[in-house]
Every structure is written in C-alpha cells, then in structure tokens.
Amino acid sequence: xxxxxxxxxxxxxxxxxxxxxxxxxxxxxGPTGPEHRKLANKVMEDALIKAHxxxxxxxxxxxxxxGRINVPFxxxxxxxxxxxxKGLFYLLPTVKTIVxxxxxDSKGIKIKDGKVNNFVMNDKCAAGxxxxxxxxxxxxxxxxxxxxxxxxxxxxxxxxxxxxxxxxEHEVTNQLANGESVANLIAGxxxxxxxxxxxLVKKLQIEKDIAITGGxxxxxxxxxxxxxxxxxxxxVPPEPLITGALGAAIMxxxxxxxxxxxxQTPTRSGHGLEEARFFS
Amino acid sequence: xxxxxxxDVGSGYSKAVVxxxxxxxxxxxxxxxxxxxxxxRRIADEALSKINISIxxxxxxVAAGYGATMVGFANRTSTDISCHAKGVHHLFPDVRxxxxxxxxxxxxxxxxxxxxxxxxxxxEKCAGGSGKxxxxxxxxxxxxxxxxxxxxxxxxxxxxxxTACAVFAExxxxxxxxxxxxxxDILAGLHxxxxxxIATLITRIGLTPDFAVTGGxxxxxxxxxxxxxxxxxxxxxxxxxxxxxxxxxxxxxxxSL
Numbered sequence: 001x002x003x004x005x006x007x008x009x010x011x012x013x014x015x016x017x018x019x020x021x022x023x024x025x026x027x028x029x030g031p032t033g034p035e036h037r038k039l040a041n042k043v044m045e046d047a048l049i050k051a052h053x054x055x056x057x058x059x060x061x062x063x064x065x066x067g068r069i070n071v072p073f074x075x076x077x078x079x080x081x082x083x084x085x086k087g088l089f090y091l092l093p094t095v096k097t098i099v100x101x102x103x104x105d106s107k108g109i110k111i112k113d114g115k116v117n118n119f120v121m122n123d124k125c126a127a128g129x130x131x132x133x134x135x136x137x138x139x140x141x142x143x144x145x146x147x148x149x150x151x152x153x154x155x156x157x158x159x160x161x162x163x164x165x166x167x168x169e170h171e172v173t174n175q176l177a178n179g180e181s182v183a184n185l186i187a188g189x190x191x192x193x194x195x196x197x198x199x200l201v202k203k204l205q206i207e208k209d210i211a212i213t214g215g216x217x218x219x220x221x222x223x224x225x226x227x228x229x230x231x232x233x234x235x236v237p238p239e240p241l242i243t244g245a246l247g248a249a250i251m252x253x254x255x256x257x258x259x260x261x262x263x264q265t266p267t268r269s270g271h272g273l274e275e276a277r278f279f280s
Numbered sequence: 281x282x283x284x285x286x287x288d289v290g291s292g293y294s295k296a297v298v299x300x301x302x303x304x305x306x307x308x309x310x311x312x313x314x315x316x317x318x319x320x321r322r323i324a325d326e327a328l329s330k331i332n333i334s335i336x337x338x339x340x341x342v343a344a345g346y347g348a349t350m351v352g353f354a355n356r357t358s359t360d361i362s363c364h365a366k367g368v369h370h371l372f373p374d375v376r377x378x379x380x381x382x383x384x385x386x387x388x389x390x391x392x393x394x395x396x397x398x399x400x401x402x403x404e405k406c407a408g409g410s411g412k413x414x415x416x417x418x419x420x421x422x423x424x425x426x427x428x429x430x431x432x433x434x435x436x437x438x439x440x441x442x443t444a445c446a447v448f449a450e451x452x453x454x455x456x457x458x459x460x461x462x463x464x465d466i467l468a469g470l471h472x473x474x475x476x477x478i479a480t481l482i483t484r485i486g487l488t489p490d491f492a493v494t495g496g497x498x499x500x501x502x503x504x505x506x507x508x509x510x511x512x513x514x515x516x517x518x519x520x521x522x523x524x525x526x527x528x529x530x531x532x533x534x535x536s537l
Binding site (some may be wrong): 104123124125126131132135162163164165166167 | 384405406412442443444445446448
C-alpha cells in the first residue's frame with residue numbers, strides 16, 4: 001500500500017502545504033490571513049483535492065512555521081529551521097548554507113550530513129526581512145512580486161543609507177521626489193536587504209553551495225544582490241516557498257518509517273480536518 | 281540691551297529661543313516642513329515678535345540641528361549635542377546624563393560638573409527609540425501624539441511586545457487590538473518597549489544621576505514614566521523639553537560676543 005504524508009508550513013504571510021508519496025504529489029500556497037489559526041484545515045483540504053486524496057489517506061502530518069501550533073490535526077510540530085534544511089537538502093543535496101528570507105524574519109542555516117549544524121536568525125528588526133520589501137513596495141505602489149523584474153532594468157543601485165525600514169521608506173520617497181528612477185531605488189533596496197542578510201549569515205562559517213529559500217528567493221533582484229554580496233552563485237530551488245512544508249512532509253515520512261521498522265505506528269493527533277476551536 | 285537668539289531646526293520641529301542677560305525671554309515652536317530656510321526665518325520672527333523686537337535688535341544668533349546650515353541669518357552654527365548640553369546644564373546643573381528623544385534620533389549625553397560633554401552615543405539606525413515611534417503609535421490608535429502619554433498611565437495590564445522594531449511593533453499592536461486589548465494597555469506596552477530600547481543607550485553611556493529627558497519625546501509622560509520604571513530612577517523634565525537645544529544655542533550666542 002502506498003503511503004502519503006503531508007507537511008504544512010504556516011508562515012507569517014503565506015501558508016504552504018505539500019503532500020508526498022514517493023515524491024511530491026501536490027503543493028498549495030495560499031496567504032496566511034488573520035484567520036489562519038482556524039483555516040489550516042481549508043488549505044489542507046485544497047491540497048488533498050489537488051492530490052486526489054482523502055484525509056484518511058494521510059499516514060502522518062507534520063506542521064511547521066510560525067503558526068505550527070495552530071494546526072489541531074497535525075501529528076507533530078517541528079521547527080521551520082529543521083524543516084527548511086530537510087526540504088532543501090532533498091531538492092539540492094550539494095547545499096551547505098541556506099539563506100531563508102521570510103515575511104517577517106531572516107535566517108542562515110548551516111547543513112552538515114543533511115542535518116542542521118548551526119543557525120542564526122533575525123526576527124527583531126524588520127530590516128533584512130520580507131517586511132522591508134513589502135513596506136517599500138507599498139510606498140512605491142509596486143506589487144511585491146514585481147520588485148525583482150523591475151530592478152533588473154536599473155542602471156545602478158540607488159544608495160539607501162538608512163538601515164531602519166521606517167527611515168528607509170522616507171529616504172526612498174525623498175529620492176523619488178528628487179528624480180531617482182523606481183528601478184534604481186528598488187535595486188538599492190535589494191542591496192540594502194542583501195547587505196543586512198549577508199552580515200547576519202556571515203556569522204556562520206559560510207560554505208558553498210549557498211541556496212536561498214523563502215519568499216525572498218522569488219525575487220530575482222534580491223538573489224542577484226546576494227550573489228554580489230557573497231561573491232558566488234546562490235542556488236534557487238524550483239519552488240522556494242514550499243521548502244519548509246516539503247521538509248515537514250519528509251520528516252513525517254521518516255518518523256513514520258522509523259516506527260514501521262520496529263513494527264509500530266506513531267501516535268496520531270486524533271483530530272479530523274477541523275478548525276482550531278480552542279482559539280476562538 | 282542686547283538680545284541673543286538660538287535656532288534649532290530639527291527634522292520634526294523648528295524651535296527658536298530669545299535670551300537677554302542669559303534669561304529666556306521668548307520662544308516659539310513649529311513643524312519644520314519641507315523648507316528649512318523658510319521655517320527658520322518664520323520661527324525666529326515669531327519668537328521675536330512675541331516680545332515686540334525685530335531681528336535688528338539681535339546681537340548674535342547661533343543655529344543648530346538637522347537644518348542648521350540652512351539658517352541664513354545665523355552668525356554661526358553649533359552641533360545640537362553641544363546646544364543640548366548647554367541648555368540642560370543651565371536648567372539642571374546637577375544633571376550628568378541627558379536622554380534626548382528627537383523625531384529621528386535618540387541619544388544619550390554624559391556631562392561633567394562643568395556641563396562639558398564627556399561622551400555621547402546616538403541611535404540613528406533604528407526608529408524604535410525615536411519620536412517617530414511615538415507618531416506611529418499615535419497613528420495606530422487614531423490619537424493625537426500629545427494625548428497618548430496620559431492615556432498610557434491609566435493602563436492596568438500593559439501588553440508585552442516581543443520587539444521594539446517600529447514596523448513589527450505596529451503589526452503586533454494591530455493584532456492585539458483585534459484581540460480586544462485596551463488602547464491604554466497597548467500604549468503602555470509600546471512605551472515600555474521604547475523605554476527598554478532607550479535604556480540600553482543609557483546603560484551603554486553609564487548610569488550616572490541626575491537624569492534629564494529632553495526633546496519632543498520628553499513631552500510624553502507615559503514614555504517618561506516608562507523610562508523611570510526601566511531605570512529604577514527618577515528623571516527630570518521641563519515644561520518645554522522641545523526647546524532645550526535652542527535655549528543652549530541662545531546661551532552660546534550670548535557667550536559669542
């Protein structure tokens with residue numbers, strides 16, 4: 001009998017679900033709304049429909065990310081650092097250093113023998129996180145997902161001297177008023193994020209290959225700025241948003257198989273696809 | 281009789297002080313706006329006209345602050361740190377540690393017995409400890425920034441914030457509001473977060489009393505009380521903490537002839 005496993009990654013801005021069997025069966029990416037505490041079941045449902053599976057077909061479910069404790073039907077919660085490392089190692093086995101730029105944090109992870117060896121994290125300051133890009137994109141009235149392509153047409157990166165998101169936003173508005181082009185400003189903003197992230201990740205002993213994951217990886221301008229800062233290519237997985245959820249699903253599979261080798265099955269949550277009522 | 285003028289053109293507000301015999305005779309405060317040159321001229325006019333004198337009666341003018349070089353009629357400029365030190369020492373001779381909370385910067389200044397600057401540190405990298413943070417707080421709660429201090433003092437269960445980052449604290453505040461937290465408790469929590477950020481500046485420069493808080497941030501009683509709680513010490517403020525550097529500049533002007 002073929003077994004299926006699901007990983008849910010409830011991030012601060014996006015919720016991701018991956019269902020795996022022998023390989024990836026389905027993946028879903030949706031926004032994390034203010035109701036995300038309740039709605040993990042909906043996203044899960046969508047993923048199951050896409051995979052042509054029923055909830056009962058899942059042998060084990062692992063939740064990760066910022067909102068992982070809000071998934072009543074998850075059998076296990078595992079930190080996103082472990083899951084990102086697991087997922088990325090599966091996709092790109094040569095990677096030793098991972099840069100994760102999320103909606104409201106950024107991390108550096110070192111992998112050794114497929115496992116997390118060390119990590120650094122910034123979740124105290126919006127600079128160097130996806131939030132910084134979001135704030136600037138808003139004030140430039142450019143959709144977040146278009147920042148990358150627009151920055152590619154820049155003829156130089158505008159100098160953004162403020163580190164702080166609040167001050168940088170003013171700086172960008174002022175420079176725009178003084179005639180600087182939107183493309184050059186966005187390129188400057190990418191450089192600012194890259195500077196901040198690279199100085200964070202350089203606290204780890206950086207080893208190649210370097211890969212980027214999280215929403216920031218979808219921004220080609222940011223990836224190029226990071227390559228400039230690190231002085232080497234940065235690998236991007238085919239779908240960088242789902243790395244954590246994929247890792248969670250693989251962790252689930254490994255946990256299940258470990259039990260199976262001893263002739264046992266792991267304990268399940270006992271919950272169906274229901275809302276997290278304990279929060280309301 | 282000779283009059284001396286101090287102008288402090290900050291990134292948020294412009295301030296002018298007129299002194300005679302090292303005594304404050306008049307002052308004025310207004311938002312700096314986009315044209316510093318014009319703001320400086322207007323703020324000086326306002327302060328002078330309050331005591332019915334004109335720029336021709338002024339013997340010497342010192343300009344300080346973010347837009348100091350734009351004050352065309354000044355005889356010279358001085359750094360705002362020196363002016364702050366001068367102003368504080370004049371008002372409170374026993375103060376050794378000054379915390380200035382401006383619109384964009386906060387800084388801690390250490391003074392010796394003579395009022396000379398021994399050391400200073402600035403936080404210009406982060407909005408978390410600056411007046412900007414207070415403006416953001418006020419905006420979240422749809423309040424006037426001048427009213428948040430007194431409401432903050434009525435808090436019974438201050439909300440705990442995990443960060444003093446202005447951007448993250450803003451979204452955290454919005455979440456807490458949606459969960460039903462009271463405005464006073466949100467304000468007190470934000471004041472506490474800001475105070476802890478400011479306290480790290482003070483700890484870095486050394487905890488030598490007396491303490492004074494100056495700059496626009498000192499007008500926020502909620503913030504001042506939060507700083508006192510964080511330090512475990514009382515801090516001195518004036519009725520018009522905004523004009524401390526302008527006063528210092530006017531005193532420097534008095535000494536310039």
